[in-house]
Amino acid sequence: MTLQFQPPPPDHVPPELIVDFDFFHIPEGVSDPAEIWHDLVRRGVPKIFYTPRNGGHWVLLDYADIVEAYRDHTVFSTYQTPIPPIEPFPVVQPQGVDPPEHNVFRRLLAPMFTPIAVRGMEKHLRERAVALLEEFSDKGECDFIADFAERYPTGTFLYLFGLPEERLDEFLDLANVFFRSTDPDERAKNIVDIYAVLEQLFREKEASPGEDIASAIVTARDKEGNQHDWTDILNCGFLLFVAGLDTVTNTMAYIWRYLATNPAARKHFRDRLDDPDAFLRAIEELMRINAVSNLYRRIQHDCEFRGVQFRQNDRVVLPNTVANRDPKVFADPQTIDLDRAVNVHVTFGVGPHRCVGSHLAKREVMVSLQEWLRRVPEFTLADDQPEHSVFGGSVMGFTGLKLTWDAAAQ
Ligand code: HEM
Numbered sequence: 001m002t003l004q005f006q007p008p009p010p011d012h013v014p015p016e017l018i019v020d021f022d023f024f025h026i027p028e029g030v031s032d033p034a035e036i037w038h039d040l041v042r043r044g045v046p047k048i049f050y051t052p053r054n055g056g057h058w059v060l061l062d063y064a065d066i067v068e069a070y071r072d073h074t075v076f077s078t079y080q081t082p083i084p085p086i087e088p089f090p091v092v093q094p095q096g097v098d099p100p101e102h103n104v105f106r107r108l109l110a111p112m113f114t115p116i117a118v119r120g121m122e123k124h125l126r127e128r129a130v131a132l133l134e135e136f137s138d139k140g141e142c143d144f145i146a147d148f149a150e151r152y153p154t155g156t157f158l159y160l161f162g163l164p165e166e167r168l169d170e171f172l173d174l175a176n177v178f179f180r181s182t183d184p185d186e187r188a189k190n191i192v193d194i195y196a197v198l199e200q201l202f203r204e205k206e207a208s209p210g211e212d213i214a215s216a217i218v219t220a221r222d223k224e225g226n227q228h229d230w231t232d233i234l235n236c237g238f239l240l241f242v243a244g245l246d247t248v249t250n251t252m253a254y255i256w257r258y259l260a261t262n263p264a265a266r267k268h269f270r271d272r273l274d275d276p277d278a279f280l281r282a283i284e285e286l287m288r289i290n291a292v293s294n295l296y297r298r299i300q301h302d303c304e305f306r307g308v309q310f311r312q313n314d315r316v317v318l319p320n321t322v323a324n325r326d327p328k329v330f331a332d333p334q335t336i337d338l339d340r341a342v343n344v345h346v347t348f349g350v351g352p353h354r355c356v357g358s359h360l361a362k363r364e365v366m367v368s369l370q371e372w373l374r375r376v377p378e379f380t381l382a383d384d385q386p387e388h389s390v391f392g393g394s395v396m397g398f399t400g401l402k403l404t405w406d407a408a409a410q
Helices: 035-043 063-071 102-113 115-119 122-134 144-149 151-160 165-180 184-207 213-219 230-243 246-260 263-270 276-289 358-375
Strands: 048-051 057-060 141-143 294-299 303-305 308-310 315-319 402-404
Touching: 057 063, 063 315, 102 115, 102 213, 102 230, 102 358, 115 358, 122 144, 122 151, 122 358, 141 144, 144 151, 144 246, 151 165, 151 230, 151 246, 151 358, 165 184, 165 230, 184 213, 184 230, 213 230, 246 263, 246 276, 246 358, 263 276, 263 358, 276 358
Parallel strands: 057 315
Antiparallel strands: 048 057, 141 402, 294 315, 303 308
């Protein structure tokens, strides 16, 4: 049977490059959302293909092509990329603008997230991980998502923005609607609510700046000595709110899920609790194998790429999870080697937009796992996992993950 799509694929797409693929849809029974991507590779679909789903878009599957798309903004733009297309879409700073305009907010943020800057946050990151863990570590069970993996990065956002921990539930509610709601009215209201909170926050920081990142953004000056455009300031706050929550939550979920089923890996980390370099190297490998983000690009002008005709405004998806298991780049790519020495994964992207928060994200995972293993050295998946608790899209992951352990024995 030939599937009929509305609208039909555009006429520059040859039929042999069309694959029916919906990366938002995770079929019943699939327990790891990344598997829908790896299934494409197993089926041997073209390395560059077009799917008419979600407004129609291309997918690149080769590491080398994905890296080129990340690097070459003259063809692959980050401006107005949402899938399915929504126009106009907030031009988030700096991710939604191409170089050289991109440099303005990139240069503003980068110094606040260097490895040294992040090391300066470690004491706070650790205290918060301990406080959260102490709420449930003696209970012998938790829903890892609700009890830890969502709360922790949201608390980090509050800390970065100089907001009190008491506002955690308010921000969790905003984030949960943003990431999970499929109701268009609820989503539209949610964006208005997030921007209203950011507006108030930046106004307060403008009047009374502190040592936090929100204050640094609102008090920064451009080349002429003026405050940055107010909309750009809000759009930068918005990006920082959304970029570091779902990504960290689901990276953690993948890592804890793997450790819950792998005693040797738990031991590997426990044996290296006091060796941060080896501990981080092992986390790096779990980040390679568990890349949660699928990035979007928009084609700037009609062109040919690797013999395939692209047209201006075509959307392209870059699945990091596929790039990170490309056998042309990674030896034995399906094997998790916690001592992998060379690890050029693209979990945080590459090129001009490479993740500003990557050092922070790794430190959040490291500190959380160290403190977790000190309190809960052994744990497994609970038998009663919530039904169909997985989702796809630009970030893939889990809505629930029940873990269990023998609290008396720890
Ligand atoms: C495991 C967690 C994370 C993952 C997997 C991740 C992934 C990514 C990726 C793939 C990009 C590249 C976007 C592109 O090329 O279009 C990116 C950009 C970005 N990320 Fe992250 N991220 C994570 C955590 C964070 C955190 C904690 C923050 C900050 C609080 C953050 C802030 C940003 C920002 C501001 C950008 C835009 C950079 C630019 O456009 O120059 N991310 N992230």
